Amino acid sequence: MQDLGIDVLFKGTNFLRLLQGLWVxxxxxxxxxxxxxxxxxxxxxxxxxxxxxxxxxxxxxxxxVRIMPQMVLLFIVYFGTTRVFGWDLxxxxxxxxxxxxxxxxxxxxxxxxxxxxxxxxxxxxxxxLGMNKIQTYRYVILPQTIRRLIPLSINLxxxxxxxxxxxxxxxxxxxxxxxxxxxEANRKASPNAAFGVxxxxxxxxxxxxxxxxxxxxxxxxxxAL
Amino acid sequence: MSELLKVKNLHKEFGKxxxxxxxxxSVEKGEVVVIIGPSGCGKSTFLxxxxxxxxxxxxxxxxxxxxxxxxxxxxxxxxxxIGMVFQSYELFPHLSVIDNLxxxxxxxxxxxxxxxxxxxxxxxxxxxxxDKKDYFPRQLSGGQKQRVAxxxxxxxxxxILLFDEVTAALDPEMVHEVLETMLKxxxxxxxxxxVTHEMSFAEAVADRILFFDNGEIVEEAEDVKxxxxxxxxxRAKKFLRTFEYDSALYx
Numbered sequence: 001m002q003d004l005g006i007d008v009l010f011k012g013t014n015f016l017r018l019l020q021g022l023w024v025x026x027x028x029x030x031x032x033x034x035x036x037x038x039x040x041x042x043x044x045x046x047x048x049x050x051x052x053x054x055x056x057x058x059x060x061x062x063x064x065v066r067i068m069p070q071m072v073l074l075f076i077v078y079f080g081t082t083r084v085f086g087w088d089l090x091x092x093x094x095x096x097x098x099x100x101x102x103x104x105x106x107x108x109x110x111x112x113x114x115x116x117x118x119x120x121x122x123x124x125x126x127x128x129l130g131m132n133k134i135q136t137y138r139y140v141i142l143p144q145t146i147r148r149l150i151p152l153s154i155n156l157x158x159x160x161x162x163x164x165x166x167x168x169x170x171x172x173x174x175x176x177x178x179x180x181x182x183x184e185a186n187r188k189a190s191p192n193a194a195f196g197v198x199x200x201x202x203x204x205x206x207x208x209x210x211x212x213x214x215x216x217x218x219x220x221x222x223x224a225l
Numbered sequence: 226m227s228e229l230l231k232v233k234n235l236h237k238e239f240g241k242x243x244x245x246x247x248x249x250x251s252v253e254k255g256e257v258v259v260i261i262g263p264s265g266c267g268k269s270t271f272l273x274x275x276x277x278x279x280x281x282x283x284x285x286x287x288x289x290x291x292x293x294x295x296x297x298x299x300x301x302x303x304x305x306x307i308g309m310v311f312q313s314y315e316l317f318p319h320l321s322v323i324d325n326l327x328x329x330x331x332x333x334x335x336x337x338x339x340x341x342x343x344x345x346x347x348x349x350x351x352x353x354x355x356d357k358k359d360y361f362p363r364q365l366s367g368g369q370k371q372r373v374a375x376x377x378x379x380x381x382x383x384x385i386l387l388f389d390e391v392t393a394a395l396d397p398e399m400v401h402e403v404l405e406t407m408l409k410x411x412x413x414x415x416x417x418x419x420v421t422h423e424m425s426f427a428e429a430v431a432d433r434i435l436f437f438d439n440g441e442i443v444e445e446a447e448d449v450k451x452x453x454x455x456x457x458x459x460r461a462k463k464f465l466r467t468f469e470y471d472s473a474l475y476x
Contacts, residue, residue, distance in 0.1 A: 036462060042231065051341035059301060090438045097327055119313075119315070121313060121315040122315055122317070124278055124311070124315075124318075125311060125315040125316075125317070125374075127301075127304065128276055128278065128307075128308075128309040128311075128378075128379070129304070129305075129328070129329035129333065129378075129381060130302070130304040130329060130333045130381060131299050131301065131329060131332065131333055132298075132301045132333075135332055135333065139317075139328055140317050140328075144318065144319050148240060197377075223319070224363075
């Protein structure tokens with residue numbers, strides 16, 4: 001068997017650079033996930049309202065997000081809107097914007113589903129105790145919604161983390177881009193680097209996503225209804 | 226005695242389907258009114274109208290002289306005067322028993338937590354559930370949940386209590402403990418409106434019987450014993466006979 005090409009990572013600061021790239025990925029996904037969860041809760045609640053205009057708008061929004069590939073969204077925001085509207089968006093800001101736009105819609109849909117799965121009598125019991133709508137959501141509905149959301153949103157969160165690999169297309173040097181650079185730079189010296197370096201990248205993604213999925217299992221058990 | 230609840234010409238429909246026609250009722254403080262009737266006769270809907278969970282299409286409902294109007298802001302104030310317990314003991318599953326109990330008194334009525342906990346503990350003791358204080362609803366039996374639900378309603382100090390077939394979803398051996406709790410309440414002078422299918426309980430607890438059929442009050446009887454012995458209307462007779470038939474069949 002030929003060598004696996006992992007040795008390149010120990011040359012110079014290569015491994016450190018890879019970790020820095022990973023941090024860029026994690027940072028973008030972390031910020032986006034937090035914003036998406038908060039906005040998603042709000043959008044999800046709005047999605048359960050009966051107002052027809054609101055419903056239509058949110059439906060169109062959700063469909064756009066579902067249909068449009070994230071890469072196209074990234075291109076539109078970073079290459080398109082910066083010209084047309086003349087604003088000065090950094091690649092990172094564009095990426096975070098697109099990921100939030102996407103995450104909020106999908107999270108909202110998950111929230112909507114979770115709220116809908118809570119029985120009507122939970123609302124009524126709460127109203128019957130004299131609670132108003134806001135109190136009902138805050139103390140009764142949302143805590144249950146969040147518990148139901150955890151397994152569903154873990155899937156979305158890990159997808160968001162994985163999809164950050166796309167942001168290199170708008171010039172952000174994240175973990176995958178660093179990996180490519182390392183491989184390119186060492187093409188002559190270690191032609192097998194593509195295997196070793198990408199395998200390490202795989203491992204790094206795993207190390208980021210695995211604790212999240214463990215956390216979800218733990219919370220699911222602790223908060224079992 | 227003073228009049229606590231007044232219903233005048235109540236009319237309720239779901240689309241084209243008229244569920245309640247021209248209901249009139251007046252309930253005094255301390256009175257226990259039991260509503261019986263066949264399934265689908267509108268008795269549960271009637272209770273739900275009383276605290277504004279259903280919109281009504283005509284008539285007026287007043288509690289303590291204040292109009293019940295669903296959708297209005299004032300309804301939350303009014304609902305604090307009206308306790309309601311549902312058929313499917315809906316405790317909040319993410320909260321322990323004690324947290325279920327103190328939620329509304331502390332958040333809605335802004336009462337002091339310690340004071341509410343003290344009262345809740347006392348009431349739990351009275352229904353024999355003090356040791357379940359820190360349990361979660363999923364760890365309780367149906368009868369226990371239903372008793373907690375009753376205590377939860379009581380803690381708001383309502384002036385009137387509505388019970389919507391609270392034993393219908395319970396296993397037979399749990400029915401008794403819940404009915405006993407309600408009987409004690411009735412004896413302590415609470416004003417109650419009870420929808421039930423438990424005829425002997427109805428006879429024991431009621432000051433007045435309302436027999437509903439097809440969305441109307443077909444018979445109203447202050448002589449409860451007399452009603453169960455010999456109802457005046459044919460429809461009530463027929464309805465009561467179905468219960469006799471049941472017991473005759475199984476004995």
